[in-house]
Amino acid sequence: MEEQKLNINISPEVAEGTYSNLAIIAHSSSEFILDFIRMMPNVKQANVKSRIILTPEHAKKLLFALQDNVSKFEKQFGQIKLNGNPAPGSTFPMSFGNGEA
Secondary structure, three states, rough: OOOOOOOOOOOHHHHHHOOOOOOEEEEOOOOOEEEEEEEEOOOOOOEEEEEEEEEEHHHHHHHHHHHHHHHHHHHHHHHOOOOOOOOOOOOOOOOOOOOOO
């Protein structure tokens, strides 16, 4: 079977990226919503900087890809420490659990 290639383009604006230090994840029966937020010190309000909506299948593929990349990163640079952040499995600040979308 012949392998198909996919050409992916990225605009300069998107290539710059958007910094986020908080992610809120919600889901419904048909989709996962990832809201990426930038919180600033001493500011009581934060705005969503980017929202990504995924099918459940693609959310799971993203989970596996992140796990693989974190593992590769830690093999190369050492374990990522969670300074002051909740332990794995807790829901805040990276997720509000099963909020409705």
